Each structure stands twice: as structure tokens, then as C-alpha cells.
Amino acid sequence: MNTLKKNKKVILGLSGGVDSTTAALLLKEQGMEVIGFYFDVLGTNREGEEAARKLAERLSIDFVSMDVSKEFSDIVIENFCSEYACGRTPNPCVICNPTIKFRKLLQIADERGAYYIATGHYAQVEQDPVNGLYYITKGVNQKKDQSYMLYRLGQDVLSRLMLPLGGIVCKEDTRRIARSYELPNAEASDSQEICFIDESVESYERFLFRRNAVGKKGNFIDQHGNVLGEHRGISCYTVGQRKGLGIALGKPAFVTKIDAESGDITLGDNDSLFQGEVYSYNNFFAETSGSGFPDTCSNKLSVSAKIRYAAKAADAVVEKISNGRLLITFDEPQRAPTPGQSIVFYQGDRVIGGGFIE
Numbered sequence: 001m002n003t004l005k006k007n008k009k010v011i012l013g014l015s016g017g018v019d020s021t022t023a024a025l026l027l028k029e030q031g032m033e034v035i036g037f038y039f040d041v042l043g044t045n046r047e048g049e050e051a052a053r054k055l056a057e058r059l060s061i062d063f064v065s066m067d068v069s070k071e072f073s074d075i076v077i078e079n080f081c082s083e084y085a086c087g088r089t090p091n092p093c094v095i096c097n098p099t100i101k102f103r104k105l106l107q108i109a110d111e112r113g114a115y116y117i118a119t120g121h122y123a124q125v126e127q128d129p130v131n132g133l134y135y136i137t138k139g140v141n142q143k144k145d146q147s148y149m150l151y152r153l154g155q156d157v158l159s160r161l162m163l164p165l166g167g168i169v170c171k172e173d174t175r176r177i178a179r180s181y182e183l184p185n186a187e188a189s190d191s192q193e194i195c196f197i198d199e200s201v202e203s204y205e206r207f208l209f210r211r212n213a214v215g216k217k218g219n220f221i222d223q224h225g226n227v228l229g230e231h232r233g234i235s236c237y238t239v240g241q242r243k244g245l246g247i248a249l250g251k252p253a254f255v256t257k258i259d260a261e262s263g264d265i266t267l268g269d270n271d272s273l274f275q276g277e278v279y280s281y282n283n284f285f286a287e288t289s290g291s292g293f294p295d296t297c298s299n300k301l302s303v304s305a306k307i308r309y310a311a312k313a314a315d316a317v318v319e320k321i322s323n324g325r326l327l328i329t330f331d332e333p334q335r336a337p338t339p340g341q342s343i344v345f346y347q348g349d350r351v352i353g354g355g356f357i358e
Helices: 018-029 047-061 068-083 091-114 170-180 204-210
Strands: 009-013 034-038 064-069 116-118 122-127 134-138 219-221 227-230 254-256 265-268 274-285 301-307 313-318 326-335 342-347 350-357
Touching: 009 018, 009 091, 018 034, 018 047, 018 170, 034 047, 034 091, 047 064, 064 091, 068 091, 068 204, 091 116
Parallel strands: 009 034, 009 116, 034 064, 219 265
Antiparallel strands: 122 134, 134 350, 219 227, 254 265, 274 326, 274 350, 301 313, 301 342, 313 326, 342 350
């Protein structure tokens, strides 16, 4: 249990990008003593570490770095490979945030006597005035809102978390702040989606092949089980995919199902991608910092739910079923709910929890 008293010190995840740099500026404007923290997920990114260190010097803040490559490989990359090999489509950030990034931020904060931690995510944290608990809420910038990625953070993190960019209206405002301080990364492009794969050098598919995580090879089949052709391995495909299938049927075809046991991949038309019910497992709720339903709920919960980061939230009812699983029934069918991706539950702008699509 943390015994630190609230103070004005904050450990900020400092990647060297414009978002985390602007977050540092905003925290300093609030009178915070900021310490920049760079974690090297590959253990070889000396260039990235040096860039972050120079930015810290430019910002006149202390700097600390850590090689987290062993844990990152064991937890995040291993999950990434095993999920694809099983025909699911993972989101590495959702795994990394609670198990690596925010855990390390808390570790350094405790070591340095800082009560607060911070990142450059476009989201907000609010404390409920009635129950005193903390929740992630959507960022003001709806186009960049990253609340979806943070749904698995518990009260130990949320109670100490600051998200300075949560109130930023648009990305241009972030760059404008960086420009006003003449920072060299003000015009830098956004970071790549998968931080441990440089897709200008190697595709994620090639990465999986190199790590022997290609998954079972098998057949493309139609909805009636008729064989249409062979595929390269189930890890090369995801539900909803149309391009890059490597098969010509004379009409648009989409991946509608991946069977990891048989190796069969079912192709169908766009209409067959829509589903009104989704099951989730390994669920997490902010109020309980675990799999339990919020105390204020019975077996059912009305929410708006997002089935992927870029999806719009849609009205649904969440119901507890067996073995910790949940059944989510949407008012309107959703396109291509994808096994392995997260389904995140909102009430208004507040994130209350989520789980992995089964």
C-alpha cells in the first residue's frame, strides 16, 4: 500500500514525441516538479533514449531511463505472437499499459518520492464525488481520444494519474504549444501503431513468421464449408479483412471467422460480418480493479460499448454469464467484432470496464 503523501512531484512517461513533451510543459505550468521517464521496450533503442534525454534537458527536467525489454518481450510480445497464432487479433497497448508502462511509472514514482504519474494520452481522470473512486473518461479531443486503451487501469494507478492532454481540443493545439517553446519535435509525425515493429522495415506478418507464430495453415471455405483455396496461415488474417487475402473469387469477400483448431478461414459477404451479440472474457472493471461487476449493479448493466479503438460507441446491455464471461447484446448489430480485440464499456464519457472479445 502506498504511504506517500500528495506532493508536487510527477513522473512523466517521456517518449520524445510531441505529445509527451507537451504534457511536460503543461505540468510545469501547473507548478509540478516533472521527472521524465523513458522506458526502452527493445533494449536497443539508444537513439530514442538519447532524443528523450535531450528533450528533458531542453525542458529543464530530471530524466531517468530503464531497459524493460525482458518483461516487455515475456508479456507483451509473447501475448502478441500467441494471440495471432491462435487466430485472434490482439492490441499490444492494452496489455502493455497495466503490466509494463504504468507499473513502471509507479515503481519510479515510489523510488523518487513522487506521488503522481503522468502520460501524454488524450484522455481524462475524474474522481466520483459519491464513492470517491477514480475513472478514466474520454478526452475533449474526440478524434484522438485514447480512453479505450486505458480501461484496464486499477485504482492504484488512477488515483495517482495525471493526463495533461485530456483537455486539449485538437492535435494542432498540442503542436502549437510545442512550437511556442521552439521545440524540435513540434512537427514530428505520430508514433507508429506497434512500437516494437518498424513497419517501414518489416511487416507484422513477417515479424510473426520470424518468431514462428504463423499459426496453422489451412483452407479458405465459404459459409457452407466448401473449400475455396488455401491460405498462408491463420496469423496472417483478421476478422473483417478484405484486402491481401491472396484469393480471387470474382466478388468482394471478407474474413468472417477463423477456426484455430481446424485452420479453416471462412469467407463471406459484408452483411455476414454484422453481429448483435458479443461474448467477452478476462473482463476488468475500474470500480473493483478486477473482474467483478460494480457493486451498484446486479447481473445486467446498460452501457455504450466500443468493439475496437476506432469504432463508435453503441448502446448495449452487458450480462454476467458463466465462468466470468459476459454477454453483450447491442441494440444494433456491430460490424466485425474481432476475437482478441477489446470491448470497452462506457456510461456517458466514463470508462467503467471492458474485456477481450471471445
